[in-house]
Amino acid sequence: MKDNFRQSMKWFHTWVGLSVGWILFFMFLTGTLGYFYQEITRWMEPERPFIEHNLSNEQLITTAQTYLQKNAQGIDKWDIYLPTVRNQNLRVGWRNPPEDGKKRGRYKTTVLDITTGEKVESRATGGGRLLYRMHYRLHYLSTKISYWIVGFCAMLMLLAVVTGVVIHKKIFTDFFTFRAKKGLIGWLDIHNVLSVIALPFHFMITYSGLLFFLFTYMALSTNLQTNEDEYREMRKEIFPRTIHTDSANQAAAMQDLSSLYQQAKNTWKKDELSAIEVFAANDINAQVRFIRHETDITYNPNDYVRVNAITSEVIEQTPREYTVAGMIHNGFYSLHEGQFAGPLARWIYFLTGLIGTAMIASGLILWTTKRKPKQLKKLNGPDFGYRLVEQLNIGTIVGLPIAIAMYFYANRLLPVSMVGRVDWEANVMFISWALLLIYPAFRPATKAWREQLQLAALVYIALPLINALTTDKHLVNSLSQQDWGFAAFDLTFFTVGCCFAFSAYKYKTLQPKKVVSRKKRRQDNTLDNDNRLQLPRISKENG
Amino acid sequence: MECLVSYFINFFNEPSPRWAIFSRVLAATFGGYALATSSALFISQLLSSSAGRYQAIHIGLLLSFLVYACAAMWVFSASNATKAWIGLIKWNLAFLFGTWLLMQFSGASH
Amino acid sequence: MLLLTSLSFLAMVLFCLAMNKHRKQVFEQTLPKLAVLLFRPLAWFVLMFTAYLSVALFGWSIGPALLFGALTMATFLLIMVLTYNAKIVPQLAIASLLMVSVSVLTH
Numbered sequence: 001m002k003d004n005f006r007q008s009m010k011w012f013h014t015w016v017g018l019s020v021g022w023i024l025f026f027m028f029l030t031g032t033l034g035y036f037y038q039e040i041t042r043w044m045e046p047e048r049p050f051i052e053h054n055l056s057n058e059q060l061i062t063t064a065q066t067y068l069q070k071n072a073q074g075i076d077k078w079d080i081y082l083p084t085v086r087n088q089n090l091r092v093g094w095r096n097p098p099e100d101g102k103k104r105g106r107y108k109t110t111v112l113d114i115t116t117g118e119k120v121e122s123r124a125t126g127g128g129r130l131l132y133r134m135h136y137r138l139h140y141l142s143t144k145i146s147y148w149i150v151g152f153c154a155m156l157m158l159l160a161v162v163t164g165v166v167i168h169k170k171i172f173t174d175f176f177t178f179r180a181k182k183g184l185i186g187w188l189d190i191h192n193v194l195s196v197i198a199l200p201f202h203f204m205i206t207y208s209g210l211l212f213f214l215f216t217y218m219a220l221s222t223n224l225q226t227n228e229d230e231y232r233e234m235r236k237e238i239f240p241r242t243i244h245t246d247s248a249n250q251a252a253a254m255q256d257l258s259s260l261y262q263q264a265k266n267t268w269k270k271d272e273l274s275a276i277e278v279f280a281a282n283d284i285n286a287q288v289r290f291i292r293h294e295t296d297i298t299y300n301p302n303d304y305v306r307v308n309a310i311t312s313e314v315i316e317q318t319p320r321e322y323t324v325a326g327m328i329h330n331g332f333y334s335l336h337e338g339q340f341a342g343p344l345a346r347w348i349y350f351l352t353g354l355i356g357t358a359m360i361a362s363g364l365i366l367w368t369t370k371r372k373p374k375q376l377k378k379l380n381g382p383d384f385g386y387r388l389v390e391q392l393n394i395g396t397i398v399g400l401p402i403a404i405a406m407y408f409y410a411n412r413l414l415p416v417s418m419v420g421r422v423d424w425e426a427n428v429m430f431i432s433w434a435l436l437l438i439y440p441a442f443r444p445a446t447k448a449w450r451e452q453l454q455l456a457a458l459v460y461i462a463l464p465l466i467n468a469l470t471t472d473k474h475l476v477n478s479l480s481q482q483d484w485g486f487a488a489f490d491l492t493f494f495t496v497g498c499c500f501a502f503s504a505y506k507y508k509t510l511q512p513k514k515v516v517s518r519k520k521r522r523q524d525n526t527l528d529n530d531n532r533l534q535l536p537r538i539s540k541e542n543g
Numbered sequence: 544m545e546c547l548v549s550y551f552i553n554f555f556n557e558p559s560p561r562w563a564i565f566s567r568v569l570a571a572t573f574g575g576y577a578l579a580t581s582s583a584l585f586i587s588q589l590l591s592s593s594a595g596r597y598q599a600i601h602i603g604l605l606l607s608f609l610v611y612a613c614a615a616m617w618v619f620s621a622s623n624a625t626k627a628w629i630g631l632i633k634w635n636l637a638f639l640f641g642t643w644l645l646m647q648f649s650g651a652s653h
Numbered sequence: 654m655l656l657l658t659s660l661s662f663l664a665m666v667l668f669c670l671a672m673n674k675h676r677k678q679v680f681e682q683t684l685p686k687l688a689v690l691l692f693r694p695l696a697w698f699v700l701m702f703t704a705y706l707s708v709a710l711f712g713w714s715i716g717p718a719l720l721f722g723a724l725t726m727a728t729f730l731l732i733m734v735l736t737y738n739a740k741i742v743p744q745l746a747i748a749s750l751l752m753v754s755v756s757v758l759t760h
Contacts, residue, residue, distance in 0.1 A: 008620040159612050166616075176669045176728075178736045197728040200721040210608050218604050220576075221583040225600050234597040297714040323598040325605060331714065340715055344654040348722040355729065 006167055013163040014367065018389070020153045021364045022396045027135045027153065028360060029400060031205075032353030034132025035338055035346055038086045041127030043489050044411045046471040048089050048111050048120055050483045055114060057082060057273050058258035063117045064092050065257050067110075068281070071119075076247055078278040080257075081109070084293075085343060088485065090114050124421040125411055131404070136212070139426060151217050154209045161202050164195055171196060187366045194359035201352045202359070208332035238329060240320040242304075245287045247280035254278075254286050254309040263314050264290035264305040278309065286310055297334035298327050361397045368393060391440040391448075398452040399436030401496070405459040406432040412470045446507075453504035460497030464490040566624040574631035575614040579607035581638035588645040656756040657710075657719060659749035660703040661727035666746045667696030669731065678739040 002008045033040065042048060064080040072078055072094050079093040093109035111120040133139075138146040165171070175196065178189045195202065215222060215235070222231060257276060265271055270292075277289040286309035295303055301319040308315055322330065334340060338349045368390050375382035382390075410428035414421055440448035467490060468474030478486035583603035590599035614631065621627040669675040671692035676684070703723075707716035734742055 005620050009616065012619040155611065158608065159615055162612055163616060176675055176732050176735055178732050180736050193732055198725045201725060207608065214604055218583065218607055221580045221604060221607065222600065224584065225587060234600060237597045238601055296712065325598050325601040329605065335718055345719055345722060348726055352722060352725050
């Protein structure tokens, strides 16, 4: 392509990154929020009670079992989710029988009030689940199309990561280098820094993202080598499943789950339980599986204890056998999802995800910053392509966070009894994003940046207020009750809002020195006149 | 009409950089995919006796994305688009021939 | 986790002090030559120890994942400090050393 390998790769890196940068930004940001999807769902269902309880696991299990006996008769498999740090409510779940013409019924979880043992009615919402599913389902598109688009983007991301390493001349000598006050060089430095410090994460998240739909993307290869039965067998070898217990259609009285739990406690020598699965409930074959917090990225047989619910005998489980490749594959899944992470590690996952998001944003901004001096000199104004990129940058890098805030606003402000409420929450988000994408077309770039940054600051700072006005879970209450889930939300919104406000302020003052707010991509000083004059020299130095 | 035709001829004119880039994109996307697939076939044949058939197929698939990435990078570093295409075809044929050869040895039916 | 992060921070501080251009950012006076020579091996030692600790505490599967997370956070913090207030790097290093000892003692 160019004179030498590194130059060709530099060209390739630029265009690979630019062509899908905005979709990648969307995928990274919504995916990053997914690390807190349970917490987000709880925030979006404010009717759920927060109760400081000192009930034992046994009492909670009994409450759940009583509810299930009453309301889930005839359902084969029950799930009970105990209150955890991430989700302080007791929940039960089961899959309803399929409706006509459907293969599977809908899975439904119900939040229980632990004081009364009754169901908690909360507003209809897509919650954090809908938000994080967007990062691979792209919401409006059909499953098939979105998987292929996501795969294509992830493949280009992988290419961008690999070429990025190839073209970075001095990974180790520039490891800590960030010359913030130097315009273009500053943008290049921050792009490098954000890429290099989280390189293992970037590679892991991209490669494992591709692995999720490995058999869809590489279908040609499997089709050439296996027929349908062999394919099924191969999948079984890669993803070994625990044996499912079928019911014998012979009713039998189960023992109390709470007394069966003693078996799990004996095995673990600890009172730590996160979920229970009941197979073939109220049947002669009934079995119960007690699950604790994951302690391994593939499968640790010690995390599960299986008990016969009629005789209360522990059923010895043969550990799942993985092939080495299967272990790698499943390990990548776990690393991508981060289910094993405790509170602090979860925050690190979240922040690292934001670093990835910021890396993409800084790359996109770098593209325009580099071309700015030349484009501004053109007689007829900047090219269409340049203006388009600038517009998409403004509409996505600042617009998408605003749109996500609108998703939260919709949750609080749409009428609770509204028909199609779940759909409209997401519609509000995408309509506002569309508006914010169009808006910069009618404004000069510098004004559009500033106005959208100000808007972002406003919506995020106002979110805790709206929360206080529409629910009783405002900061004073949540802090005094030590409801850290809600308190963290209000504080995070406020912090994000302040970061936006700070960058809007810095953008306005247009100082030559570059200022970086601590939180993601908000370094939004463009170059002022002095800097613009220096640019050609700097870019030569860099090229 | 004539103007339109000449526009298209110019657009896809052999030496024009636009056509060359378009050709490379096609080579990287589809040629790269073909190479990823053929390399997966080769690797699975190579390993099937030592790792078991299914695991061998699986390893081939796991590595195919890396092959794909390398192929795409190579396409864009080759000095011109024709060379990129020829190189891809060569490697594809090499992998397929290797697969065929290994199949002769192992006597596998696939 | 806190232990891993503060140890990673220490290792990264040592790495950066081993480099001329960053040492000048942090210290005005020149350091004894021996100390400078020691920074890099010491940094590798702390890094290796952190890696060992992550595996010992969290196992082969989760340990390395947490180690990389901790390293990312520590490096990011260090780069930001170097850029905006390089002079407080030694104080932060001492603080993280304290944090290490506290979390070791409470363990």
